[in-house]
Each structure stands twice: as C-alpha cells, then as structure tokens.
Amino acid sequence: MSWLLPLWGLLGVGLGMAALWARQLRTRNATSVDAAWAFALGALAVLYAALREGELARRTLVAVIAAAWAGRLFLHLFWNRVRGEAKEDGRYRAMREHWGERAPLYFFVFYQGQAVVAVLFSLVFYAAMGRAGPLDGWDYVGAAVAVIAVAGEMVADQQLARWRRQHPGKTCRAGLWRYSRHPNYFFEWTHWFAYVCIGGGHLLTWLGPVLMFLFLFRLTGIPYTEKQALKSRGEDYRRYQETTSVFFPWPPKEDA
Numbered sequence: 001m002s003w004l005l006p007l008w009g010l011l012g013v014g015l016g017m018a019a020l021w022a023r024q025l026r027t028r029n030a031t032s033v034d035a036a037w038a039f040a041l042g043a044l045a046v047l048y049a050a051l052r053e054g055e056l057a058r059r060t061l062v063a064v065i066a067a068a069w070a071g072r073l074f075l076h077l078f079w080n081r082v083r084g085e086a087k088e089d090g091r092y093r094a095m096r097e098h099w100g101e102r103a104p105l106y107f108f109v110f111y112q113g114q115a116v117v118a119v120l121f122s123l124v125f126y127a128a129m130g131r132a133g134p135l136d137g138w139d140y141v142g143a144a145v146a147v148i149a150v151a152g153e154m155v156a157d158q159q160l161a162r163w164r165r166q167h168p169g170k171t172c173r174a175g176l177w178r179y180s181r182h183p184n185y186f187f188e189w190t191h192w193f194a195y196v197c198i199g200g201g202h203l204l205t206w207l208g209p210v211l212m213f214l215f216l217f218r219l220t221g222i223p224y225t226e227k228q229a230l231k232s233r234g235e236d237y238r239r240y241q242e243t244t245s246v247f248f249p250w251p252p253k254e255d256a
Contacts (some may be wrong), residue, residue: 005052006044006126010119013040017111025104030092035077037114042070044122048129059129061139062198065146066125069191072150076157091224124192124208128199142197145190152176152187160184171233171240179249181240182225185216186247222246 016036024030045066049059081089088096099106128142159175176183192208199205216222226246229237243253 005048006119006123009044009047009122010115012047013044013115013118014112016040017115018108021108021111024107028096029088030096030107030110031089032078032082033092033111033114034089035074035082037118038070038073038077040115040118041122042067042074044118045070045125048122048126052126052129054130055132055134057135058131058139058198061135061143062125062129062195065143065194065198069146069150072154073188080161090228091220121208121211124195124199124205127202127204128195131198131200131202138197138200142194145197146194149187149191149194152190153184156184156187169233171229171236173240173244176249177244178252179245181244181246182216182222183249185221186249189213189216216247 017033017040020032020036024032045063049063052059095107095110096103156176159177160172163170163172163174163177180186189209189212192212195208196202196205226241245252
C-alpha cells in the first residue's frame with residue numbers, strides 16, 4: 001500500500017484544523033471541531049476514490065458510503081451544535097477551564113490530534129478500496145450494512161429531537177431509545193463494519209470498528225454523555241440506566 005495519499009490527506013486536514021484553531025482563538029468556541037472532523041473524513045474518502053489505484057466501482061462504492069455517512073453526521077452536528085455557536089460544548093469549556101493560560105497551545109495540539117485521528121480512520125476507506133476484482137456479494141453486504149446503520153442513526157437522532165421538544169428535561173424512552181441508552185452510537189459503530197465486508201476483511205479495515213468502540217466506551221462518547229445526563233436528569237436517568245442496555249439494543253428490564 002502506498003502511503004503517499006494518506007500523507008497528503010494528513011497535510012490537508014492538518015492545515016484545515018490549524019485554520020479552525022485560529023478561529024477559535026477569536027471566538028473562544030471549539031465546538032465546530034466535531035463537525036470539521038466528520039467533513040474531513042468524507043473529503044478524504046472522495047480524495048482516495050479519485051486518486052488511488054484499484055477497481056473503480058469499489059472505490060466509488062466506498063466513497064459514496066463514506067461521504068453519505070460523513071455528510072449526514074456533519075450536517076447533524078453543524079445544525080444542532082455549531083449553527084450560531086451561542087454556547088461552547090461542555091467538553092471544550094471544561095478543557096478550556098482546566099488548561100487555563102495554556103489553553104491556546106493545548107488546543108492547537110488537540111486540533112492536530114483530531115487531524116491525525118481522522119486520517120487514521122480514513123485508512124479504513126483506503127484499504128477497502130484496494131481489494132482487487134469486480135464487485136461481488138461482500139460489496140453488496142457492506143452496502144446493506146451501511147444503509148441500515150445510517151438509517152438507524154437518522155431515526156435515533158430524530159426520535160431524540162422529537163422527544164426533547166415534547167418532553168423537555170425528561171429521559172427519552174421512545175423508539176430505539178427504549179432498547180439502548182445510546183442507539184445513535186450503536187449504529188455509528190455498526191457503520192464501520194461495512195468497510196470490513198467491502199475490503200474482504202483486510203486487517204486495516206478492522207481499525208474502524210475497533211477504534212470507534214474504544215472511542216465510544218473509553219474516550220469521548222458514552223462516559224461523558226452518561227455523566228452529563230446524570231447531572232442534568234438525576235434520578236430519572238439513574239432509573240433509565242437500571243432498566244436499559246447501555247449500547248447493544250436489548251429488551252428493557254422491568255422498571256421496579
């Protein structure tokens with residue numbers, strides 16, 4: 001595998017993140033970095049499809065799946081978190097307060113770290129595009145996994161948004177949220193198996209589900225979300241924890 005394209009991708013994403021870092025020095029709001037990360041992944045997939053070698057149909061399939069997933073995530077984050085940027089995301093406010101005077105430098109390192117992580121995840125696309133031969137059954141299985149996963153994310157996000165409008169301050173137990181406390185994260189993770197199928201199980205394609213699981217359970221996903229939910233909804237969310245699976249959809253226990 002030639003590493004030239006991913007290295008060029010790292011340079012481009014790094015420059016873009018540097019520009020966003022300079023912007024947050026003025027706005028003191030780093031919320032847009034999440035949407036930028038999603039946009040970068042979609043852009044890298046399109047770049048690889050256009051310039052790398054391999055079966056054109058498979059490169060196109062991977063690019064379409066990745067761009068659709070990344071584009072949906074980018075629009076969701078931009079519309080719900082970035083638009084207007086009236087208030088910085090709690091994670092970044094906490095980081096800014098913790099770092100104090102060192103925040104500008106540490107945020108620069110953080111932004112560049114996001115560029116590295118984006119390129120690391122993009123290697124999954126790069127590897128999946130490289131499988132030789134015409135499209136076969138595994139490609140279609142991968143496409144089906146991607147459609148189900150993206151649709152599941154969309155439904156989960158819409159159900160949560162509708163619940164918040166109708167029941168402000170209450171824990172969502174409707175639809176998919178009855179079976180998992182984080183169905184959006186579950187389908188986010190499931191999406192990465194599409195590239196394992198399309199790439200024929202290439203070792204690098206397993207980076208997607210493995211790294212995403214690690215991020216969701218240990219770094220930026222579930223731990224922070226659960227902590228914030230307990231802080232804002234207290235006993236209501238604690239009862240939800242006792243009856244509902246944290247990640248994998250499963251029938252809820254009876255609420256004692």
